[in-house]
Amino acid sequence: MKSTHQDTELQLHQREEEVERELKQWQKTGELPCPDVLARIVTAKDKIPVLKERLLERELELKEMGQRLSASSQMLTEKENWHQAVLEVRR
DSSP: OHHHHHHHHHHHHHHHHHHHHHHHHHHHHOOOOOHHHHHHHHHHHHHHHHHHHHHHHHHHHHHHHHHHHHHHHHHHHHHHHHHHHHHHHHO
16 A cells, blocks of 8 residues: 555656646747647646545555554454453463
């Protein structure tokens, strides 16, 4: 899950950088980029919010998984303590 999070974050960052470079070049020269580049800019601008949303979802999933792991670990510790107490009583 962490790798997916990192991959999505990297994609988002790369797309933002690419779009910024192309837009700066456009502003600098005043010439419209070729249609292919314009299409990539539009597509990237459309995908950035989607990627940000996916990233947020993944972060929430990771947080929830961490909370569940913590709760499970606590339950195991309590179970082990209970088991130890039962063994002590039997002795």
